Amino acid sequence: MTEVRTAQDGGACPYPVREYDNATVGPVLSAAEGIDALRAEHPFMRSTFGNGFWTFTNAEMIREALQHPDVFSSSVVTVQDPDPPYKWIPEMLDPPEHTTWRQLLAPHFTPKAMERLEDKVRRRCVSLIEGFADTGHCDFLRDFAWRYPTTIFMELMGLPLDGLEQFLEWEHQILHPSAGDDPEHTQGMEAMMAVMGYFAELIEEKRAHPGEDLLSGSLEWRIQGQPIPMEDLLSWCLLMFMAGLDTVSIQLGYSFWHLAGHPDDRSRIVQDPAVIPAAVEEFLRYFSFVAPSRKVMADTDFHGCPLKKGDMVFVPLSGATRDPAQFEDAGTVLFDRAQNNHIAFGAGPHRCLGSHLARRELRVALEEWHRRIPDYRLTDGVEITEHGGGLYSIDRLQLSWQA
Numbered sequence: 001m002t003e004v005r006t007a008q009d010g011g012a013c014p015y016p017v018r019e020y021d022n023a024t025v026g027p028v029l030s031a032a033e034g035i036d037a038l039r040a041e042h043p044f045m046r047s048t049f050g051n052g053f054w055t056f057t058n059a060e061m062i063r064e065a066l067q068h069p070d071v072f073s074s075s076v077v078t079v080q081d082p083d084p085p086y087k088w089i090p091e092m093l094d095p096p097e098h099t100t101w102r103q104l105l106a107p108h109f110t111p112k113a114m115e116r117l118e119d120k121v122r123r124r125c126v127s128l129i130e131g132f133a134d135t136g137h138c139d140f141l142r143d144f145a146w147r148y149p150t151t152i153f154m155e156l157m158g159l160p161l162d163g164l165e166q167f168l169e170w171e172h173q174i175l176h177p178s179a180g181d182d183p184e185h186t187q188g189m190e191a192m193m194a195v196m197g198y199f200a201e202l203i204e205e206k207r208a209h210p211g212e213d214l215l216s217g218s219l220e221w222r223i224q225g226q227p228i229p230m231e232d233l234l235s236w237c238l239l240m241f242m243a244g245l246d247t248v249s250i251q252l253g254y255s256f257w258h259l260a261g262h263p264d265d266r267s268r269i270v271q272d273p274a275v276i277p278a279a280v281e282e283f284l285r286y287f288s289f290v291a292p293s294r295k296v297m298a299d300t301d302f303h304g305c306p307l308k309k310g311d312m313v314f315v316p317l318s319g320a321t322r323d324p325a326q327f328e329d330a331g332t333v334l335f336d337r338a339q340n341n342h343i344a345f346g347a348g349p350h351r352c353l354g355s356h357l358a359r360r361e362l363r364v365a366l367e368e369w370h371r372r373i374p375d376y377r378l379t380d381g382v383e384i385t386e387h388g389g390g391l392y393s394i395d396r397l398q399l400s401w402q403a
Helices: 030-041 059-066 097-108 111-115 117-131 140-145 149-155 161-175 186-208 214-218 230-261 263-271 273-286 354-370
Strands: 003-006 012-018 025-027 044-047 055-058 138-139 293-296 300-302 306-307 311-313 385-387 397-402
Touching: 025 030, 025 161, 055 059, 055 263, 097 111, 111 354, 117 140, 117 354, 138 140, 140 149, 140 230, 149 161, 149 214, 149 230, 149 354, 161 186, 161 230, 161 300, 186 214, 186 230, 214 230, 230 263, 230 273, 230 300, 230 354, 263 273, 273 354
Parallel strands: 012 044, 055 311
Antiparallel strands: 003 012, 025 385, 044 055, 138 397, 293 311, 300 306
16 A cells, blocks of 8 residues: 655645555465554545555444444445446435335344244255265355355245355356456456346245245335336345345354364363354354445545545444454454444445344354364365455355264
C-alpha cells in the first residue's frame, strides 16, 4: 500500500490516504489483520485504489453506519461497482422495501422453526463425517464444509439434491473465482444468470406441484396486495442461493483451521462439549468474515470523515468485532470471554436473518466432528491462503488424523 499524506490544498492530510485494495490474496487472517493495522492508525481512511472509497476501521463507526440506511444505502454492496446491473433481494434494498421483505421471511427463520431442523442437521453432519473418518484425511472444504450446510439449505428451499454438484460449481464461479480467472466477472455474471434460469424453471414446477418448502410458500406472498413479480422472486432466489451455500461453510473453514493448529482449544472442546456454544460465538467474533460496502446518500461529516453523496464506503465487520476498545484481548481466541456482543451477523435492518440456523449448524458440526475425530492437524506441505473482498474466505484446508 502506497501511502499519500497530501491534502487537496497541499497541506497535511488529517487521515490516512493509501492505495488500499480490500480484495487481495494472502495468508489466513491477513484481511482482518490489515484492518487491525489501519485501525491502530485512525478510525477511517481513504483508499485511492480503483474508483476510490472510504474504509471504516473501528466498532463505533461501523455499527452506526449499518444502523443508518438513510445515509449509508445497501443498494450497492461492492466498493468497485457503484452502479451494479443486478439487485439482490432483500440485501440490496433499503427500508421501507427491505422491511416488507423482512416481514415475509422472518417467520421462516425463527428459533423455533430452526429447532425443528435439529435432527435433520445432525443426521446430515454425521453422514458426511462417516464418509471419510476412517481414511485419516480429508479436503475439509470440498468433502465437508461446502456440502454440509448446502444440502440443509436445498431441502429448506425445496430443491432437488441431485443438483448439488452444479450448485457448488455456480457458487464458486460467483463468489470464489480463482485469482486472475475472471477479472471482468464474466463467468460470475453467467453463473448468476444460470442460477436464475434454474429457479425460473423450478418456480413453474412449484406452481403446478407446490410442496411444504420455502420456495413453494413464496409463491403465495403478496406485497401491497399484489403477487411478487417474477424478476423480484428470482433476485431473492439468487441471494438465498449465495447466502445459504457459502456463509456457514466459510465460518467452518476458519474454525477448524484454528482448532487444527491449537491443540489446547481442540482438547477442551473434546473434553468439555458444553463449551461449544461459547466457542462458536468466539469464532464468529474473531474470524468475522463479512465485509460489506455502502453507498453514501447525502453529504455528511461522519465522525470527522468528510463524506460526499455517491461515495462508496467499505465497512468490514472485523473492524468492529476485533476492536480492542470493545473487546479485551481482541486479538486472542478466548472461549471464556465474559461478554461477547459481537456483530458478526451484522447490525441494523440487515442483520442476518439466518443467524439461528447458522449457529445451530456450527454447533452441531463441532459436536459431531469431535465425537468422531477428536485429534487432527493441518496436513503438512499444503499451502493455505485467504481471499479478501466482500467475504474473506480460506481457499483450501487439508486435515489429517490417525485413522
